[in-house]
Amino acid sequence: DTGVSQDPRHKITKRGQNVTFRCDPISEHNRLYWYRQTLGQGPEFLTYFQNEAQLEKSRLLSDRFSAERPKGSFSTLEIQRTEQGDSAMYLCASSPTKVLAGAPTDTQYFGPGTRLTVL
Amino acid sequence: AQKVTQAQTEISVVEKEDVTLDCVYETRDTTYYLFWYKQPPSGELVFLIRRNSFDEQNEISGRYSWNFQKSTSSFNFTITASQVVDSAVYFCALRWAPIQGAQKLVFGQGTRLTINP
Numbered sequence: 611d612t613g614v615s616q617d618p619r620h621k622i623t624k625r626g627q628n629v630t631f632r633c634d635p636i637s638e639h640n641r642l643y644w645y646r647q648t649l650g651q652g653p654e655f656l657t658y659f660q661n662e663a664q665l666e667k668s669r670l671l672s673d674r675f676s677a678e679r680p681k682g683s684f685s686t687l688e689i690q691r692t693e694q695g696d697s698a699m700y701l702c703a704s705s706p707t708k709v710l711a712g713a714p715t716d717t718q719y720f721g722p723g724t725r726l727t728v729l
Numbered sequence: 730a731q732k733v734t735q736a737q738t739e740i741s742v743v744e745k746e747d748v749t750l751d752c753v754y755e756t757r758d759t760t761y762y763l764f765w766y767k768q769p770p771s772g773e774l775v776f777l778i779r780r781n782s783f784d785e786q787n788e789i790s791g792r793y794s795w796n797f798q799k800s801t802s803s804f805n806f807t808i809t810a811s812q813v814v815d816s817a818v819y820f821c822a823l824r825w826a827p828i829q830g831a832q833k834l835v836f837g838q839g840t841r842l843t844i845n846p
Contacts, residue, residue, distance in 0.1 A: 641832065643832070643833070643834075645834075650838070650839075651838055651839070652733075652820050652822075652836030652837055652838050652839050653774070653820075653834070653836050654836070655833035655834065655835070658832050658833060665832075666832065666833065668833075699772065701774065703774075705832075716762060716779075716824060716832070717764070717776055717779050718776075718834060719776060720766070720773060720774035720775075720776075721773065722771065722772055722773045723772050723773065725772075
């Protein structure tokens with residue numbers, strides 16, 4: 611069973627450009643989460659999907675941010691008109707909705723993250 | 730409001746010493762879950778433990794142990810006989826009431842642990 615994967619691992623872009631990140635959750639996990647982590651801080655919640663439905667969005671998710679999970683499998687996070695303040699690590703996590711192999715249902719397993727640098 | 734405080738920003742010890750990482754949480758809910766994650770230099774958050782609010786039993790897993798005390802709203806993490814490979818940033822996190830829409834984790838600011846040989 612592979613873990614959560616994210617692509618790309620690193621992204622450098624110029625201010626004003628659009629960027630898109632992809633997250634592939636652990637198979638059979640129907641919940642998917644996005645978090646943002648800035649240097650020296652803990653991750654902050656951005657949004658959460660159950661299957662293809664986006665059920666919760668943080669106030670951190672401005673209208674320049676959009677997340678999708680069209681078929682309930684992988685997810686994309688797009689940032690339009692990037693700003694220097696968007697520079698951060700973007701983390702994706704997934705969790706199942708039932709006990710799988712003894713793991714509690716609400717445990718979130720994280721991917722390696724995408725580090726975004728906006729110049 | 731839900732909040733997690735990890736007052737220790739950085740800890741540095743010599744290998745084989747025991748070290749305790751503190752975590753204090755705030756929530757008004759009676760049902761909640763507490764977590765510890767490890768973030769090594771590679772950046773990936775690694776799940777260590779999950780505890781629910783109704784289970785105050787301490788847990789031991791190898792060199793790791795966790796002390797959950799509802800009376801002081803604390804969920805502390807102890808590493809016994811620390812090793813260099815334990816060097817990482819450790820995060821405590823809180824999730825409250827398992828209702829739809831309340832799935833997010835609230836993290837503390839993390840404690841950077843350095844184990845020196």
